[in-house]
Amino acid sequence: MEFLETISVEDYQKLHLEVGWKYLDNKVIEKSLANSTFIVSVREMGETIGMGRIVGDGIAHGLLTDVIVSPKWQHKGIGKAIVENLKNRLQDFVNSNGDEYLLELLPTANNVEFYTRCGFKHLPENMEGCYKWFKNQNIYNKETQKHIMRLQKAPFENIKNKTKTIEMRLNDEKRSHIKKGDIIIFLLQENYEQAIKTRVKEIHKFKDFEELYMQFDKTQIGYKESEEANPLDMEQYYNKAQIDKYGVVGIEIEVLD
Ligand SMILES: CC(C)(COP(=O)(O)OP(=O)(O)OC[C@H]1O[C@@H](n2cnc3c(N)ncnc32)[C@H](O)[C@@H]1OP(=O)(O)O)[C@@H](O)C(=O)NCCC(=O)NCCS
Numbered sequence: 615m616e617f618l619e620t621i622s623v624e625d626y627q628k629l630h631l632e633v634g635w636k637y638l639d640n641k642v643i644e645k646s647l648a649n650s651t652f653i654v655s656v657r658e659m660g661e662t663i664g665m666g667r668i669v670g671d672g673i674a675h676g677l678l679t680d681v682i683v684s685p686k687w688q689h690k691g692i693g694k695a696i697v698e699n700l701k702n703r704l705q706d707f708v709n710s711n712g713d714e715y716l717l718e719l720l721p722t723a724n725n726v727e728f729y730t731r732c733g734f735k736h737l738p739e740n741m742e743g744c745y746k747w748f749k750n751q752n753i754y755n756k757e758t759q760k761h762i763m764r765l766q767k768a769p770f771e772n773i774k775n776k777t778k779t780i781e782m783r784l785n786d787e788k789r790s791h792i793k794k795g796d797i798i799i800f801l802l803q804e805n806y807e808q809a810i811k812t813r814v815k816e817i818h819k820f821k822d823f824e825e826l827y828m829q830f831d832k833t834q835i836g837y838k839e840s841e842e843a844n845p846l847d848m849e850q851y852y853n854k855a856q857i858d859k860y861g862v863v864g865i866e867i868e869v870l871d
Pocket residue numbers: 633681682683684687688689690691692693694695720721722724725726727728729731
């Protein structure tokens with residue numbers, strides 16, 4: 615197992631998605647990582663399986679954040695080793711450059727014990743943590759939600775070059791929460807570094823893909839002019855029983871540059 619003092623944007627995104635955390639723009643993450651005080655990532659057989667970092671003013675006050683161990687590697691002492699690595703490096707730094715340094719963190723409720731086992735005090739002097747997210751108001755309002763969808767290369771490229779404007783999915787429990795104005799981030803399968811940020815312009819619901827295909831021009835749903843658009847093509851993704859149960863949805867999107 616190898617401990618590195620950096621992490622790539624792609625590995626950062628991969629770990630965050632693996633534990634179901636928020637997805638942020640690649641360019642935002644790139645800058646955020648560059649501004650970190652300390653980063654650690656853990657590699658095993660060429661794969662990044664964990665990370666953690668400290669962000670802050672670089673001399674007296676910081677936040678321990680993004681402590682993640684890939685689910686299949688959890689409960690093996692790796693999380694603790696990540697925190698120990700950061701604590702040791704911070705201690706060395708304070709010994710040679712600082713006076714006193716306050717390292718804080720906001721544990722999710724079921725992880726408090728993990729951090730107390732890593733040597734942190736919980737609720738010292740009856741303090742409690744508070745937080746607030748600040749969102750770009752040009753993109754988000756109170757109701758806006760962000761959704762992640764993975765795509766293969768061809769549809770990904772068609773959305774990117776703005777020919778495909780309708781994403782077709784089963785209208786199952788997950789998709790039925792998507793609404794006009796929401797943000798959808800399309801990720802290229804197996805390559806988390808490539809992403810397209812889009813906004814939902816309209817939601818079009820249909821009984822099945824036959825109905826949906828009749829409604830739109832074939833280029834809008836991802837075919838080339840030279841190709842034949844056949845609703846049966848969707849059977850490689852969804853079977854008839856699923857379609858009968860949930861119906862289908864055409865999510866009309868616009869690419870946000
Ligand atoms: C929290 C997380 C980083 C722990 O990583 P891990 O590699 O599984 O933890 P470790 O195996 O190093 O555990 C270290 C110690 O904490 C304990 N521990 C770990 N998770 C715990 C939990 N949720 N509740 C109670 N104890 C826990 C372990 O039993 C172990 O105890 P020991 O030192 O007495 O043996 C990991 O579960 C994770 O990535 N979770 C999802 C992301 C997340 O929630 N991160 C924390 C955000 S606040």
